[in-house]
Amino acid sequence: MKIEHILPADIERRSMEIIEDELGDIILPPDEKDIIKRVVHTSADFDYVRNLRFSPGAVEQALTALKSGCTIVTDTNMACMGISQPGLEKLGCRKVCFMADADVAAVAKAQGTTRAQASMDKAAALEGAVIVAVGNAPTALLRLRELIDAGKMKPALIIGVPVGFVNVVYAKETIMEAGVPYIVAKGRKGGSTIAAAICNALIYRLTRG
């Protein structure tokens, strides 16, 4: 293995070429392609090529929300940190994570729920279009489903990519049947970097040349 001499600015383009090469004969849906490739770029894991599932029209609905100056809510500060701030500023959008908020901790303690659940309750009170990106807590997805079923929330998009071994697969299936636009990584895999990568792919669609 030798070093490839390349300018830092060209590394992402070259990476995407390598991913494209290795996809070989696999044809990705045009609307999903750059999102799937960015997730592979972020993980070096081609499993996401078959794991990522999009509800019909999900990408278009997400782009409409981003163009309207929406709020992206995450379930971890890591995912929030990973979302492009310059991109959000260009669009007049913002990102928030309520997990470390004192009021969320207090509600979770009082109700005997997780902070992830309480932070979704707080997200339901936001004004305007909301994209929810869940990279960690299946309980966040389960709570979102309850809020949707109760008519208390109608996210423009749910990015459902928590990672793990307990209730993660179930929580993702629950969101795929919630009747709202979704991008979900079926199975156990996902994480904060995956949630951020999907947000960034959507943002870059609107902000990069």
Add this chain to the structure above:
Amino acid sequence: MKIEHILPADIERRSMEIIEDELGDIILPPDEKDIIKRVVHTSADFDYVRNLRFSPGAVEQALTALKSGCTIVTDTNMACMGISQPGLEKLGCRKVCFMADADVAAVAKAQGTTRAQASMDKAAALEGAVIVAVGNAPTALLRLRELIDAGKMKPALIIGVPVGFVNVVYAKETIMEAGVPYIVAKGRKGGSTIAAAICNALIYRLTRG
């Protein structure tokens, strides 16, 4: 797929049981076991069972550094965010990421290098024991190797887990031959969540019952 009714506090323990079950007959080295399991827990990716490589004594040297109140330097704010602050406080350690610092941006621009390289130069000037955790930039690892070879830096541990397709495999191999303690994810995989998970596994070894 049905829901598993479990208290939030028990989810991590149950996840580790599932990972243990699925490892089957694979025997992990006792000193590495909890680190490997935490990375699998963070990624749901059993590839790390064979990808993670430890230099002899790496874990012991890292624990010595953590007991001495070391600094953990990361190459992304995401990884830095993911490292347990309560755990660090118990140990009298701290975490830093220089990537967003104005002086690092200025040096990188002036020298035509990446901010990751310039942030490693800044790390080389730190007092006391340093653990460097690289989850993103292969150029950070290549710069570390140069600093080590020049006698300008002697990290207590390098966590070398950048993810990607360009120079990532090469940079990891370079670190495995640098003559310093390392934990490396061989191959393309890794990321900020993996870097943070390895840090946390080491921290928890010393701070959890």
